Structures are given as C-alpha cells and as structure tokens.
C-alpha cells in the first residue's frame with residue numbers, strides 16, 4: 001500500500017462525500033438485516049399455528065401480512081440505499097480517476113523530450129488509461145465492498161453466534177476457504193486476462209497496419225500471406241481466450257458449491273439442534289441459510305479486493321515512476337523576459353544522452369537581430385540540433401547559448417518559446433481542420449489573418465480547391481495532404497504567430513523550386529525585421545541569407561556569404577555547381 005498512499009490526497013479532497021458514502025453503506029446493510037429474523041418469525045408463527053389446538057387463521061394472516069410488509073419495506077429501503085451507496089462511492093472513484101488522469105497528463109506535458117525518447121508512446125498511454133483504471137477499481141469498488149463486508153460481518157456474525165453458537169461456528173468455517181480460493185482464482189484470471197489484453201493490442205496493431213498498408217498489400221498481391229498470418233493470429237487468440245474462459249468458469253460453481261456446503265451444514269446441525277430442543281424453531285435454520293447467502297458474496301469479495309489492491313498498487317507504482325520524473329528543462333525565471341532576437345552560440349558542444357552521439361562540437365556563431373542565417377550541411381551534421389537547442393528543447397552539454405546577450409537558462413522559458421516560430425523538418429498536423437491547424441500558432445487569429453498566412457505560405461490556392469476549404473478536416477477522419485502541402489500549412493502556422501525568431505528546418509524540401517522561390521520571397525518580406533535561421537540542402541534557400549554556415553560533423557567547416565562561398569573550394573561550391581547543372585538539365 002506504499003504506492004497507493006499517493007492517492008490519499010484525493011480521498012482527503014472528497015472526504016465529505018466519502019463519509020456520506022460510508023454512512024449510506026452502513027444504513028443499506030442494516031436494512032438488509034431486517035429480513036432474516038422476520039423470515040424466521042414467519043416460520044415460527046406458522047409452526048405455532050399448526051401445533052395450536054384452536055388455530056386462529058385470521059390472526060395468522062394478519063401477523064404474516066405484517067411480517068411480509070416489513071420484509072418488503074426493508075428490502076426496498078436496503079435496495080434504495082445500496083443504489084445511493086454506489087452513486088456516492090463509485091462517483092468518488094470517477095472523480096479520482098479524472099483528477100489523476102489530468103495530473104498525469106499535465107505532468108507528461110512538462111517533461112522534456114529525453115523522457116519521450118526513453119519511453120514508448122504505448123507505455124505512456126497505458127499508464128494514463130489502463131493503470132489509472134486499475135487504481136480506480138481500488139478507489140471505488142474495492143473501498144465500497146470492503147466497507148460493505150466489514151459492516152455485514154460486524155452485524156451478522158454476532159447475531160449468528162447469539163442465535164446458535166454451534167450452527168454459527170460450523171456455517172462460517174467454509175467461508176475463509178472460499179475467500180482464499182477466490183483470491184487465487186482472481187490472480188490467475190488477472191494473469192490470463194493480461195495475456196488476452198496483450199494479444200488484443202497485437203491484433204489491433206496487425207489490423208491497423210494491414211488496413212493502412214492495404215495499398216502495398218494489394219499492389220504486391222500478398223493477400224494470401226496476410227490471410228495466413230491473420231489465421232495464425234486468430235488461432236492464438238482463440239487459445240488464449242479459451243484459457244481465460246476455463247478459469248473464469250470456476251468462479252460461480254465454486255461460490256455455489258461453498259454456499260451449498262454451508263447451507264447443508266446449517267440444515268444438518270440446525271436439524272439436530274432442533275430435534276434436541278437446542279433451538280426453538282426451524283425458522284432459525286431458514287434464517288441461517290439467508291445469513292450464509294448474505295455473507296458468501298462479501299467473503300468472496302475479500303479475495304477479489306485483495307487481488308484488486310495488489311494490482312492497483314502495481315499500477316500506482318508505474319504511475320508514480322512517471323510522476324516522480326522531474327522535467328530536465330525547467331523554467332526558473334518567473335519574471336517576463338521579452339526576446340528581440342540576437343542569437344549567439346559560444347563554444348557549444350551537445351551530446352544526445354540516449355545515443356551518446358555528439359551532434360555539435362565547440363560550435364560558435366553570432367546572429368544579430370533581424371539577420372538571416374542559412375545552415376547547410378550533409379545529413380546528420382547537426383543542423384536540426386542547433387534549432388532544437390535555440391528552442392531549449394535540450395540544454396547544451398558544454399558552452400553557452402545567449403539570446404540578446406542573456407544566457408538561455410536566464411530567460412523565461414515560455415517567453416522564449418513564444419518568441420520562436422519553428423517549422424520542423426517533418427510537418428506535424430493534427431487531425432483537425434486546416435483552419436485550426438494554422439490557428440495553432442495564434443489561437444485568437446481571425447479568418448482574414450489565417451487566409452493571409454496561408455497566402456504567404458503559398459498554400460491558399462490549394463486549400464480553396466477543397467470543398468470545405470479552410471474547414472477541411474485533416475488526418476484519419478479527413479483528407480491527407482501531400483508532403484509539400486503539409487509543409488506549407490506548417491509554415492503558415494509559424495507565420496501567423498509573427499514571432500521574433502523564425503526557425504525553418506528544411507521545411508521546403510517537398511516543394512518544387514518555383515513554389516520554393518515564391519515562398520522564400522514571402523518569407524523574406526515577413527521576416528525582414530526578424531531573426532531567421534533556414535536549414536536546407538538547397539542553395540536556392542541559402543543564397544540570400546546574410547550569413548551561411550556549412551556544418552560538417554557538428555563543427556563549422558566554412559562560413560561566409562553566398563558570393564564568398566561559391567568562390568571558395570568546399571562543400572558549398574560543390575553543392576552549388578551540382579544544383580546549377582541539375583537546373584540546367
């Protein structure tokens with residue numbers, strides 16, 4: 001229970017509701033205890049009627065009617081309070097689930113990129129859904145059944161011993177075995193259902209891949225192979241599900257068997273006691289049989305609760321692991337620190353923690369406010385890393401980055417990121433309308449601003465051709481944009497933000513040179529007073545920049561202006577000549 005202590009703060013938060021829930025549970029149980037003695041009394045009344053020398057049928061009828069009304073009334077009240085009990089305690093668990101999910105989600109959002117590289121997305125999602133659900137089972141049903149069982153035991157067992165200690169003893173003996181057996185079965189069921197769950201996620205991954213890759217499957221004519229794989233998978237699933245079903249099938253028969261044994265004991269011992277005159281009426285036997293039925297489920301539940309708590313503890317441990325992970329990048333400056341846009345790298349070295357790759361080595365450059373820098377270099381030379389470091393997605397390993405002559409860590413992180421309009425190498429668009437995807441850069445943007453940004457990104461003409469224009473939904477639920485269109489929507493998103501620093505990471509690679517030219521012109525206009533860094537493999541994107549850096553293995557191999565570099569031997573000149581001849585071809 002060490003890990004589950006974490007959610008005590010939520011129990012405290014909902015303590016008033018919890019207290020009401022506990023009181024309602026006790027009331028519901030107390031009403032359910034009214035029935036058994038009245039059944040006993042009814043039988044005793046009939047017994048007396050049958051034995052009487054002058055039986056009074058009217059008196060018998062009126063007594064029985066009174067008892068029946070009491071039994072029905074108490075059963076109705078017990079049912080009503082049981083309903084309220086579920087409404088309060090199960091609701092509390094839903095509130096706790098809601099709070100915990102929000103807390104985990106907020107925490108996830110604060111964690112740095114390194115965290116996301118170390119952990120798979122499926123795992124993150126599992127902890128926020130499946131693990132939280134396990135914890136909810138503890139916070140709701142497990143708590144509710146524990147209170148219910150405790151109340152029943154505290155009330156029923158003394159009554160049973162009061163009425164007949166011998167019968168009470170013999171009837172209660174099988175119950176701990178029941179509890180133990182249910183505990184064992186619940187554990188096996190959990191193990192086997194986890195296997196089925198894993199199988200189901202394999203099956204859905206397989207189906208998802210098959211249907212999203214249906215084009216390749218059909219083009220290569222490999223449907224028979226995929227069908228065979230699917231049959232093997234289905235057979236595997238059948239075996240696993242049957243395995244689970246076999247264990248689950250034991251649950252109810254076991255309960256029935258143990259109720260049967262206890263009831264038989266009640267009849268046997270009770271019958272003997274009645275014959276020996278140790279109990280006054282056979283009604284007590286009926287009363288005991290009802291008590292046994294009442295106790296069986298709560299006793300079985302003790303086993304279930306135990307395994308539920310163990311599962312919840314394991315789940316909360318996994319959740320706590322993430323909740324205790326500190327974000328590597330933190331905002332330590334609460335005051336606002338406006339950014340103008342001078343960027344300076346001073347002997348920056350950066351090594352990726354997970355791969356141990358040193359992407360930048362002792363890199364230095366300065367870019368004044370309003371200047372444009374183009375970074376050219378072979379793939380893997382560290383270009384994107386430079387942009388990520390400016391946005392403080394990672395902290396440098398050695399050296400220092402300064403913005404407006406202030407070290408990056410001394411800037412308010414949110415102000416810094418607000419001042420940056422980054423267009424990543426691989427445009428990511430949300431499964432939402434084009435309009436909302438562009439508005440992502442400025443949530444209060446007007447329709448006119450959105451259109452203006454799209455025009456500058458040279459994507460407006462494409463968008464208006466769609467039937468729903470800017471309301472066209474993208475992604476799985478909607479249309480798929482071409483690579484170039486995606487890049488341009490992503491550029492529009494950065495332009496609408498109107499930031500102080502633009503970071504364009506090879507974001508025109510999927511656009512034809514003519515469109516590239518137009519976009520670059522527009523960008524030039526938009527970013528005249530802004531600091532701009534353009535990462536590219538194309539000379540056309542770099543030629544108008546104030547400065548050009550040629551990066552090789554994380555260090556500056558060459559730098560200068562376009563005119564200087566085409567007249568110097570090196571990568572830039574080679575690239576220029578090859579791209580020039582491509583153009584001429």
Ligand SMILES: Nc1ncnc2c1ncn2[C@@H]1O[C@H](COP(=O)(O)OP(=O)(O)OP(=O)(O)O)[C@@H](O)[C@H]1O
Nearest residue numbers: 352355357359377378379380381382383384385386
């Ligand atoms: N997230 C990461 N985790 C670990 N290593 C990384 C990560 N990103 C890049 N690297 C490594 O760092 C080096 C520099 O990568 P970077 O993406 O900065 O190169 P790049 O010049 O932008 O390449 P490209 O032109 O192909 O985009 C590469 O060797 C790469 O494998």
